[in-house]
Amino acid sequence: MLRRLLHHTLLLTLFSTCFLQSAGVCSEESAAPKVIVNPQVNTVQLNVNQLRAIFSLRVRNWANGQPIRVVVLDAKHPGSLPFVREILNMLPHQLHRQWDRVIYSGLGQGPTIVPDEQAMLRHIANTPGAIGFISGATEYDNVQVLDIE
């Protein structure tokens, strides 16, 4: 009985600690979003500025010559904003403005917009040169996670 009570108390304490601390052990499980690419992409590391250049559609090809295909979650998906704010450290309307300029003044291709993370993973795995993102907790297969400086 006492043991059970102790167990419960411990759980409760752990839970509340995690709930209260934004940078605690538990939040690591839902860590920052991950940038993922098709396994054929040779690049393994990018800095944030390079990542911004890619998602702002300023660059057309990877260093190995493969065309870059930008894939993003629909802006309404809960995984979209954390990526833009925490990884790119940009404002959503700032990013959309870059896309609009590219799409509506003939500067290049717009991003591919997918409805959810399953579609994102499928698209990245199947499209050579594709780059996208998933939330930190999402399990993945057949894609490569990029190291962001």
Place this chain on the structure above:
Amino acid sequence: MIMCRYSTLNRHISPRPVCYLLCLLVMPFALMAATPNGEQNFSWHGFLSQGYVHTSDNQFLGDSTDGSADFSEAGLNAAWNATRQLLLSGQVLYRRAGEAKPMGTRIDYAILDWRLHDQLDAGLGLRIGRLKNPYGFYSETRDVAATRPGVILPEGTYNDYLREVTHSMDSVGFYSHMGLSSGTFSMEANIGKPLINDETKRSVLNGLPTQGELTNERALVGRFLYEQNTGVWRAALSAASFSANYEPAAGEPFLSGEILADQVMLSFEYNRAQWQFTSEYTWRNIHYNGIFGNDRIYRGIGYYNQLTYYASAQWSIYARKEDVYLDKSDKDGKAFAAESGFTRPAHDAFAKDITYGVRYQPSRSWTLGLEYHRINGTNWLPRIENPNPATHKRYWEMLLAQAAYRF
């Protein structure tokens, strides 16, 4: 492909050789793009908007004193990465803005883009064809409602007599961008022949009652833009220079001469939390050399400040104050009225506009907007809809509503 079909249908604007050339260039590539292999290199997008305008006095975008729905825009575009370095793109635009020209369908842009340098930190390239001119923050996508800072652009600063010059032209262009540790710097410049129609001509000639012709028109448009990485601020310096020769019709009281118009624009935007502050300031000098016997110069200025509050991802409200003067040394327009022999009212020489608006964007596709203007002055009223200067009312109000869709 689509743009070729439309250009032959289009009887309002004579197709230009450059367009034909580009159509011929694009056709084989576009056919190749239809094959499964090329499919992912090809994309197409479009937009559609419908507006409603009601004014207390004066006509703007149709017979607006009775309420007008003559404000529609639609566009369809395609882009194709032919090779690693070559991009082909084109857009067909349909536009109806009251009686204002150009009306109907036309080729908005048709571009062959050759990327010479393409790295993660820097890029540069050349373009040829009908290009969108880089001018200020909004000129390149000015017909796409969702990209504007309101239902309509600040009229005095953007929708001016040089609209077509600062919009798109048959030209060659250079572009470049460079990633710095704190932001991105970009530079663009186009040189070519602007698309001049009767309305532009009328505006360039500042309402001169003439059947004369403009010849040898040429323009140079360029922009430097710096954008801070995290979107806190961006700033731009743009410049456009237009020149043409003028030949009066037989029997007119004007002489052959030259028109030179130079304009410079400074643009600034600052974002903090949910607030956005935007300011653009433009100087424009128009020289009429020899046309009136003596040389005449108008030194105009126009500027606006806008404050936008993003209440949520969907809702935003904004307020804007815009002033424009045909000549900064004649802000009340008295000299202008006297010069015209009092055939033009003094308030044709300026416009001061206060705008309040609300915007709802339930998704990336949809934009709904409502905007109210209080205006003192008639400088940017289209002459084609308000041909009799005596009817120009100095103080007027305008209500605009718009629904826009894009994909």
